[in-house]
Amino acid sequence: MKNQNLFNSxxxxxxxxxxxxxxxxxxxRAHYDLLSQQFSEYNNADYCKFNEEAKIVFFNEGITFxxxxxxxxxxxxxxxxxxxxxxxxxKEWSKIEKGAIQRNRAINEFLKDLYHDKKILKDxxxxxxxxxxxxxxxxxxxxxxxxxxxxxxxxGTDIIRxxxxxxxxxxxxxRCPSGVSYVLANxxxxxxxxxxxxxxxxxxxxxxxxxxxxxxxxxVSPGISAPNCVVLTPGMYNSAYFEHSFLAQxxxxxxxxxxxxxxxxxxxxxKTIHGPERVHVIYRRIDxxxxxxxxxxxxxxxxxxxxxSAYLAGNVTLVNAPGTGVADDxxxxxxxxxxxxxxxxxxxxxxxxxxxRCGEDDDFKYVLENIDKLVVKPVDESGxxxxxxxxxxxxxxxxxxxxxxxxxxxxxxxxxxxxxxxHPTFIEGEDIIEPRHIDLRTFCLLGKNTEYxxxxxxxxxxxxxxxxxxxxxxxxxSKDTWVI
Amino acid sequence: MQxxxxxxxxxxxxxxxxxxxxxxxxxxxxxxxxxxxFPYFQTSAEGAWWISNSRKQEVSEIxxxxxxxxxxxxxxYSTDVFVPEINPFEREWLPVLKEKSILxxxxxxxxxxxxxxxxxxxxxxFLTFEQVTEFVMPNKGNLIDKxxxxxxxxxxxxxxxxxxxxxxxxxxxxxxxxxxxxxxFVHLFLAVLRNNGIAxxxxxxxxxxxxxxRGASQLHAWVECHIPNVGWVGxxxxxxxxxxxxxxxxxxGYDYDDCMPLRGVxxxxxxxxxxxxxxxxxxxx
Numbered sequence: 001m002k003n004q005n006l007f008n009s010x011x012x013x014x015x016x017x018x019x020x021x022x023x024x025x026x027x028x029r030a031h032y033d034l035l036s037q038q039f040s041e042y043n044n045a046d047y048c049k050f051n052e053e054a055k056i057v058f059f060n061e062g063i064t065f066x067x068x069x070x071x072x073x074x075x076x077x078x079x080x081x082x083x084x085x086x087x088x089x090x091k092e093w094s095k096i097e098k099g100a101i102q103r104n105r106a107i108n109e110f111l112k113d114l115y116h117d118k119k120i121l122k123d124x125x126x127x128x129x130x131x132x133x134x135x136x137x138x139x140x141x142x143x144x145x146x147x148x149x150x151x152x153x154x155x156g157t158d159i160i161r162x163x164x165x166x167x168x169x170x171x172x173x174x175r176c177p178s179g180v181s182y183v184l185a186n187x188x189x190x191x192x193x194x195x196x197x198x199x200x201x202x203x204x205x206x207x208x209x210x211x212x213x214x215x216x217x218x219x220v221s222p223g224i225s226a227p228n229c230v231v232l233t234p235g236m237y238n239s240a241y242f243e244h245s246f247l248a249q250x251x252x253x254x255x256x257x258x259x260x261x262x263x264x265x266x267x268x269x270x271k272t273i274h275g276p277e278r279v280h281v282i283y284r285r286i287d288x289x290x291x292x293x294x295x296x297x298x299x300x301x302x303x304x305x306x307x308x309s310a311y312l313a314g315n316v317t318l319v320n321a322p323g324t325g326v327a328d329d330x331x332x333x334x335x336x337x338x339x340x341x342x343x344x345x346x347x348x349x350x351x352x353x354x355x356x357r358c359g360e361d362d363d364f365k366y367v368l369e370n371i372d373k374l375v376v377k378p379v380d381e382s383g384x385x386x387x388x389x390x391x392x393x394x395x396x397x398x399x400x401x402x403x404x405x406x407x408x409x410x411x412x413x414x415x416x417x418x419x420x421x422x423h424p425t426f427i428e429g430e431d432i433i434e435p436r437h438i439d440l441r442t443f444c445l446l447g448k449n450t451e452y453x454x455x456x457x458x459x460x461x462x463x464x465x466x467x468x469x470x471x472x473x474x475x476x477x478s479k480d481t482w483v484i
Numbered sequence: 485m486q487x488x489x490x491x492x493x494x495x496x497x498x499x500x501x502x503x504x505x506x507x508x509x510x511x512x513x514x515x516x517x518x519x520x521x522f523p524y525f526q527t528s529a530e531g532a533w534w535i536s537n538s539r540k541q542e543v544s545e546i547x548x549x550x551x552x553x554x555x556x557x558x559x560x561y562s563t564d565v566f567v568p569e570i571n572p573f574e575r576e577w578l579p580v581l582k583e584k585s586i587l588x589x590x591x592x593x594x595x596x597x598x599x600x601x602x603x604x605x606x607x608x609x610f611l612t613f614e615q616v617t618e619f620v621m622p623n624k625g626n627l628i629d630k631x632x633x634x635x636x637x638x639x640x641x642x643x644x645x646x647x648x649x650x651x652x653x654x655x656x657x658x659x660x661x662x663x664x665x666x667x668x669f670v671h672l673f674l675a676v677l678r679n680n681g682i683a684x685x686x687x688x689x690x691x692x693x694x695x696x697x698r699g700a701s702q703l704h705a706w707v708e709c710h711i712p713n714v715g716w717v718g719x720x721x722x723x724x725x726x727x728x729x730x731x732x733x734x735x736x737g738y739d740y741d742d743c744m745p746l747r748g749v750x751x752x753x754x755x756x757x758x759x760x761x762x763x764x765x766x767x768x769x
Binding site for chain 1: 532537538547590591595597601737738
């Protein structure tokens with residue numbers, strides 16, 4: 001279907017895919033009315049101008065990311081940005097917000113339980129094999145309670161809208177998710193590009209995120225009223241270095257590398273020109289294995305020797321806690337509805353992608369009959385191993401998968417292949433506006449008595465036609481996200 | 485029993501070292517009446533050292549930090565330790581059926597799963613059930629009898645030879661070599677025990693020297709198995725013994741990696757270094 005009037009271009013939407021901007025009857029959705037009116041005044045030349053302006057802002061402000069595969073020396077690229085904002089209606093947003101908090105509270109309880117009483121395993125809700133096969137289950141965290149009882153201080157929940165118009169959670173990221181600096185940068189850029197539209201729409205503000213982040217970090221400090229917080233980065237060659245420096249700068253705290261810190265008597269100090277300065281809270285953007293060469297990977301030069309001893313002695317707080325990765329595994333994800341119910345006694349607000357458990361007769365039958373439409377995953381293998389995507393398999397491979405399921409039914413689960421909604425996006429080079437697939441990463445902060453979800457979050461867009469992969473490393477870009 | 489424990493090490497580096505940060509796991513584990521005096525710790529390079537109990541209250545890790553330049557490092561540690569006398573056979577084993585019902589309970593399995601599960605991600609003690617079929621666990625008797633039977637099979641299977649393995653040798657290599665030192669005995673024994681559903685952990689420590697006792701001038705390793713109503717019981721596969729007051733435990737973990745006596749970071753330009761250490765256990769009373 002095509003409509004000549006939309007964005008003055010040939011805007012076409014495939015049937016069976018949800019378009020965020022227009023309904024199937026080619027009616028602009030109500031919360032996009034103001035944007036639609038404003039855009040009706042523009043033509044293709046204006047779009048090119050907006051695009052150029054946005055790029056210049058990104059370039060001047062150094063909003064970049066690095067792709068390791070492109071260049072091992074870590075050269076940086078401008079983060080691709082699309083100037084057409086994604087708009088979420090505030091009613092829908094309030095559901096997403098509640099859902100994200102609910103999920104992350106449940107994940108926090110889950111982690112607390114896994115590293116202490118293990119009730120959920122004893123009650124048979126989540127299989128123990130799944131947890132103990134995970135490389136992210138950290139034995140050093142066993143029996144240790146982080147300050148304030150918080151493990152996943154910062155979480156990123158990836159959400160998509162399926163063809164049925166419903167939001168589904170695709171995955172949880174509780175190992176220091178990145179991307180929030182682009183949300184703030186996108187907003188800053190778009191404010192300059194569309195000042196009028198911005199004041200008409202009044203999207204919910206996000207400017208206070210660094211302040212909320214700092215408040216959260218301070219809330220989990222080890223018992224000091226004015227704690228010294230730092231951002232720990234692997235260094236300037238890391239793909240998210242821009243974000244690390246941006247967050248440190250906007251919070252007004254020091255950005256440090258592992259070598260800038262040292263540990264003495266289980267206390268962490270920062271080397272400064274005024275002498276050692278004690279550090280209380282570390283927002284670390286270094287993965288668990290690299291944190292402390294004396295505890296984990298002995299070859300790590302990114303971390304600080306002795307850091308984990310200081311942490312376990314309770315003299316410093318690491319954000320997020322080590323060992324959180326066990327909760328954001330793809331196979332654990334399948335159990336999220338049960339995990340939420342088990343700890344909070346609530347039904348999940350945001351839906352999980354439906355999951356078929358081959359151990360149950362009806363599900364088993366359905367999976368065998370519809371295997372080409374499903375993603376089959378083993379429950380006891382973490383890290384994405386052994387996953388088969390039905391529509392990419394040959395006949396022989398399908399038979400093999402069926403055979404393995406029949407041999408050990410309890411070992412497998414299956415989920416439908418989901419489609420992502422589309423959103424009008426400016427295509428550079430062709431200089432037209434076309435629908436492209438998008439997802440949404442929300443950012444949730446959990447502190448001692450504080451809960452916060454950044455209104456909107458990061459909308460990622462797959463810039464290649466038909467592509468479902470929205471990751472920036474795979475040619476994806478981002479959009480500003482407005483909650484109105 | 486009262487012992488004087490000594491640990492001395494020399495590390496020689498190929499190029500200058502500009503500062504180092506080290507962690508020693510050599511001080512006795514403080515539990516079950518074992519009492520160690522505050523240690524004497526000295527190094528050839530000037531620096532600061534302290535004791536950390538952050539890993540576990542009972543475990544004392546000695547940290548050493550120096551910022552001076554050196555080419556070699558001598559370390560000397562000593563402590564006096566009291567170990568209460570125990571007879572490892574005098575324990576209250578539960579009746580077989582009661583013991584079995586506890587061992588099969590979900591709570592027991594999950595509480596001990598960390599040490600029952602033979603994890604692929606930890607290859608030092610990973611073997612599949614098919615690889616250990618040679619070691620047969622008897623059907624009858626208490627858990628301790630079964631463990632002793634397996635211990636004797638592992639002891640008979642391996643020959644105690646120094647220098648054929650390193651601290652990086654994994655269980656599947658030990659199985660093929662049929663030779664090794666105490667930690668290889670322990671790694672293979674752990675793999676066998678875990679494949680039979682027995683909770684077992686790696687334990688490092690000192691061993692009071694005696695005649696025909698293996699692993700006395702080095703730090704020793706043995707296994708601890710969790711037995712209902714009794715707790716963790718030490719079993720030494722290299723010497724075919726049950727652990728008594730001649731053994732002074734330092735710490736336990738899943739495998740050798742959790743109990744390495746020395747981990748460190750040195751600032752230098754060459755990876756080449758030679759190091760050797762020795763321990764001395766002297767009985768005072």
